Amino acid sequence: MLHYFKWAFIVTALGLALGAALGWQMTGTVGGMLTIFFICTVLAVLEISLSFDNAIVNANKLKDMTPEWQHRFLTWGIIIAVFGMRIVFPLLIVVIAAKIGPWQAMVLAASRPEEYARIMHDAHLPIAAFGGTFLMMVGLSFFFDHEKDVHWVQWLERRMQKYATIRGIEVAIALITVLIFSRFLDPTESEVFFRSAIWGLLTFLLVEVLGGLLDSSQEMLQAGAKGGLGAFLYLEVLDASFSFDGVIGAFALTQNLFVIAIGLGIGAMYVRSMTIMLVEKGTLTQYRFLEHGAFYAIIALSLIMFLQSFFRIPEVITGLGGAALIGISLWSSIRWNRVAEQSPQ
Structure with missing residues (x-):
C-alpha cells in the first residue's frame, strides 16, 4: 500500500505545508493559517470521495x-488533470464569462475572490448540463453493451443488454432525460441548459469517433497496439467531466483559486495512486461487480449534476452516494467470490 501511495503522501505533505504558508501570508495569524490548512485538507478529502469511481x-x-x-x-495525463482542470479550467470559465484576458482573470482571482466566485457560480448551469450529459453517456454505454456477460443487478442489466442492439438507444435516453429536466427551467435557462447538454453529447460522440480513428491508425502502425492516443484523449475528457462537480463545489468552502488548486491537486494524486493499484493488482478482475458500482455511481452523479440546475446538493451527499454504491458492489463481489469458492468444482 505504501508503495502505491508514496507520491500521494509526499504531495500531501508539500501541499498542506504550502497551504499553511499561504494562510500565514494571507492573514498573518496562526488561526488564519490553520483555517487554510483545514480547508485544503477538506478539499483533498472531497476530491477523493468524488473521484473514487x-x-x-x-x-x-x-x-x-x-x-x-x-x-x-499516469504521468502527463495526471499533470494535465491537476493543472488543467484545477487551475486552467476555472480561469477559462472566468475568461469566457467575463470576457477578460487570462492574466486579468488571474488578477481577479487573487485580488477580488468574491467576484471571481460569483462568475463561477453563474456559469454552473451550462457546466452541469455539459458534464452531466457526458457522464450519463459514459455510464449508459457501459450497460448497453451486447457483449457484456457479467451482470450485477440481473433484472435491470439483462434488459439493458437485450436492447443494446438498438442503434443509438443510449443517445435517445440521454436526450429524453435532458428534455425532461429542461422543461422545468424558465425559457432562458432552458435554452442554455439544452444547448450545453447537446455539446456534452457531441463531445462524447466526437471523442468516441476520434478515439476509434486514432487507435485504428495506431494499430496499423504498431501491429495491433491497444489503447493509444484515442484512449488517452478519452480518459482526459472523462477526468474533466468528473472534475466539474469538485471544482464548482470547492467554491462553497473557499473562493481562493490557489487554495482550491492545492486541495484538489492533493486529491487528484490519490486518484492516480488508486488507479495504478487497481491496474497492477488486478482488483477489477478479483471483484467482478466493482466496475458496475462505479458506473452506477457515474449515472447517479450525472443526475445529481442535472438536479443542481434547480438547487444546490451538498458535496458530501454526492461523495457518500458514490462511495455507498461502490461499497455495496464490493461487498457483493466478496460474497460472490465466497460462494464460488464453496461451490463444488
Whole structure:
C-alpha cells in the first residue's frame, strides 16, 4: 500500500505545508493559517470521495492500454488533470464569462475572490448540463453493451443488454432525460441548459469517433497496439467531466483559486495512486461487480449534476452516494467470490 501511495503522501505533505504558508501570508495569524490548512485538507478529502469511481473507470480503460500509454497517462495525463482542470479550467470559465484576458482573470482571482466566485457560480448551469450529459453517456454505454456477460443487478442489466442492439438507444435516453429536466427551467435557462447538454453529447460522440480513428491508425502502425492516443484523449475528457462537480463545489468552502488548486491537486494524486493499484493488482478482475458500482455511481452523479440546475446538493451527499454504491458492489463481489469458492468444482 505504501508503495502505491508514496507520491500521494509526499504531495500531501508539500501541499498542506504550502497551504499553511499561504494562510500565514494571507492573514498573518496562526488561526488564519490553520483555517487554510483545514480547508485544503477538506478539499483533498472531497476530491477523493468524488473521484473514487473515476479511478475505477480509469483502471478499466488502462488495463487494455499498452504499458507505454499507461505510463504516459499516469504521468502527463495526471499533470494535465491537476493543472488543467484545477487551475486552467476555472480561469477559462472566468475568461469566457467575463470576457477578460487570462492574466486579468488571474488578477481577479487573487485580488477580488468574491467576484471571481460569483462568475463561477453563474456559469454552473451550462457546466452541469455539459458534464452531466457526458457522464450519463459514459455510464449508459457501459450497460448497453451486447457483449457484456457479467451482470450485477440481473433484472435491470439483462434488459439493458437485450436492447443494446438498438442503434443509438443510449443517445435517445440521454436526450429524453435532458428534455425532461429542461422543461422545468424558465425559457432562458432552458435554452442554455439544452444547448450545453447537446455539446456534452457531441463531445462524447466526437471523442468516441476520434478515439476509434486514432487507435485504428495506431494499430496499423504498431501491429495491433491497444489503447493509444484515442484512449488517452478519452480518459482526459472523462477526468474533466468528473472534475466539474469538485471544482464548482470547492467554491462553497473557499473562493481562493490557489487554495482550491492545492486541495484538489492533493486529491487528484490519490486518484492516480488508486488507479495504478487497481491496474497492477488486478482488483477489477478479483471483484467482478466493482466496475458496475462505479458506473452506477457515474449515472447517479450525472443526475445529481442535472438536479443542481434547480438547487444546490451538498458535496458530501454526492461523495457518500458514490462511495455507498461502490461499497455495496464490493461487498457483493466478496460474497460472490465466497460462494464460488464453496461451490463444488
